[in-house]
Amino acid sequence: MTSTVDVTVLADLLRRAAKAEILPRFRRLGQDDVRAKSEATDLVTEADEQAERMIKAEAVQLWPSALFLGEESVAADPDLLGSLEHADLAIVVDPVDGTFNFAAGIPAFGVMASVISAGETVAGIIYDPMGDDWVMAEKGGGAWLRRPDGGAERLSVAAPVGLEHMVGMASTGYLPKEKRAEVLGNLAKVRFLTNYRCAAHEYRTFAGGHVHYLMYNKLMPWDHLAGTLIAKEAGAYAARFDGSPYLPHHLDGGLLITPDKASWDVLRSEVFTV
Known part of the structure; x- marks a missing residue:
């Protein structure tokens, strides 16, 4: 195709x-x-x-x-x-x-x-x-x-786990300052947060089943189109913060990727409250 x-x-x-x-x-x-x-x-x-x-x-x-x-x-x-x-x-x-x-x-x-x-x-x-x-x-x-x-x-994404056991990656640098502080505080609810400063390796890590979430706010197509498709083909659920699909021409609206819809809903309501 x-x-x-x-x-x-x-x-x-x-x-x-x-x-x-x-x-x-x-x-x-x-x-x-x-x-x-x-x-x-x-x-x-x-x-x-x-x-x-x-x-x-x-x-x-x-x-x-x-x-x-x-x-x-x-x-x-x-x-x-x-x-x-x-x-x-x-x-x-x-x-x-x-x-x-x-x-x-x-x-x-x-x-x-x-x-x-x-x-x-x-x-x-x-x-x-x-x-x-x-x-x-x-x-x-x-x-x-x-x-x-x-x-x-x-490749297959990780099995879903509860919020307190989630390990993942979030790029918070492009969030508005006041929201960044809120999200960083909320991230105390998950088990672990990291960031490789490299979307390529973050998507590879996620698709290989090693982490439970990825979050990005700035959506340049060269950074996220390949990785989002790979994640979805590995079994992930991916959507922008408003729940809409991420499409090639989207440059904003955020992106949250998780093993399943239930994990997405929990992270969106409890952590990534942007």
Whole structure:
């Protein structure tokens, strides 16, 4: 259900870009290779830009009918973002998710891509350059951990647990200040809260059944489309804070992902009261 985009070819392209443009620069960035965008913690590196350039160059040759939407392309031309809602076919790419970690020499970053067809996410890929494997999903086909040697393992979310036993991840930095304080106080009700500063690894951890919730407020498509589809194909329940489905063109409204609807309802009413 991926229209004309071959997901295995796209996955291999992400891997080749990582090996050519990202890994050779890890812990080898020069002072001029890292720049701030919107704020001091919102970074772009030479690896982000060169990896996206490589992915885009090949993608537009392979799938010329698809809109290509990359994080760094949008940073250069914000008007591109509005094209996604009306595209018949689109490929959305985050060349280095977790750029802060990458720039700091922390080995928790990933390369993500999703395929959008007629306004719906139909495929998602998260490649881990350090582990050299992918977490992938196509709509209706389940979520899988796939390795370059052909090995594959089907993924499933964790079994639901009570609120006091929940372990998960929440990105509270983009909540309004007064709501952030309220939510952080409410998080004392769960067992554990963490944040990897890398949605790619947070989605992989969730889809592998290791945590019970993910929460995000800012919804840029390259950060969440692939991971949300993978989570849902692994059995998760996902919705924006008002209970509506998360769609490719949504940029706000929050996102809460849990193993089932009952867990979502409890977290929404008891913790994420935004």
